[in-house]
Amino acid sequence: MxxxxxxxxxxxxxxxxxxxxxxxxxxxxxxxxxxxxxxxxxxxxxxxxxxxxxxxxxxxxxxxxxxxxxxxxxxxxxxxxxxxxxxxxxxxxxxxxRAEVELPDSPFLFPVYSWEEAAEKAAELGNTIFLTTGSYNLEQFASYPQITGKRLVVRILPDQRVIEKVRALGILPRDIIAMQGPFSREMNKATFRMYGASVIVTKESGRAGGTDSKISAALKLKIPVVVIKRPRxxxxxxxxxxxxxxxxxxxxxxxxx
CATH class of the missing domain: 3.40.50 (Rossmann fold)
Incomplete structure (x- = not known):
């Protein structure tokens, strides 16, 4: 088997x-x-x-x-x-x-290699942090001292258990986007703009994971993107x-x- x-x-x-x-x-x-x-x-x-x-x-x-x-x-x-x-x-x-997405050469892109590093860089770059990484390792951001007082917007699967986990970490209902992807570049642009994102956090999960459309949308809006690279x-x-x-x-x- x-x-x-x-x-x-x-x-x-x-x-x-x-x-x-x-x-x-x-x-x-x-x-x-x-x-x-x-x-x-x-x-x-x-x-x-x-x-x-x-x-x-x-x-x-x-x-x-x-x-x-x-x-x-x-x-x-x-x-x-x-x-x-x-x-x-x-x-x-x-x-x-998965085949990796080749990151464009841009001053708005910030590759990192750990969740802790991602939280640190996101806190440094903006006050409204838009997480496209789901609920996995969300606690790394919610508990990071430098993020205290900043706004965390999270996009997660529309699953009751996931929503409950996110709420338990102190994320306000108005900052929870429960939607099933994948999302187009235009959808990402509209969502980033609507929530006033000042920095985006994403994983390098290939085209199938929508990495390219997230990055493209953010760069079009000149929003910094923290990209968590894959584990070696x-x-x-x-x-x-x-x-x-x-x-x-x-x-x-x-x-x-």
Missing amino acids: ILIISGTREGREITLLLVSKGYEILSLNPVNHGERLITENSSGDVLVYEGKDALTRLLETNRFKAVVDASQPFFEKISGPVKYFCRNNIIPYIRFV MEDEQIISVHTYDEVLERVSEAIRK
Whole structure:
């Protein structure tokens, strides 16, 4: 059996591709940042796992031949433990990597390499900080001392649990935008303008994540953008792939072993 960590368009497409090739699949879709794990197997059966130990039980009770991780590149809450499990159990860990968006040369762009650095730079650049990073790691901004007294506007998924988490961190209802993306450049421009954004914070999550349209919209309005670059993958045991054909090739190799 192959485990696919999904939660992205690529994850869904890879799942369908492998099923069409006859592979036995268990697709894991993290929602609410891993608080619930929804899995679907090749037969279409859906299972929901709740709680912190759900992932461990899932990994220990199934004999996976390989793991294909096509989740968001910043989502270490799931990817981290899975990588650790694969390393300890000699299971191939295949990481699908989205093509990066090439950042234009602009004085309004500020690449950073951590959430803490992003909060620091955003606090330095403006008083109305517009977060397009969802609720993940929102506490890094909400609790950052230099952001105290500044306005935080957050765009999140329209999910009740996510909204409750954001409210619990002290974000006012008027500063919560609960909408499902992706968003066009014009939609981003209109939203940034409407909320009076003085700095935008985004993740470098590829075109599929809307990074290019966010940056383009902000630069058109001459609003500074803090771009959180992807975590560096330095683990030699990670098999990085960039195309669906590479996924098929690596899965085939894992099955033959």
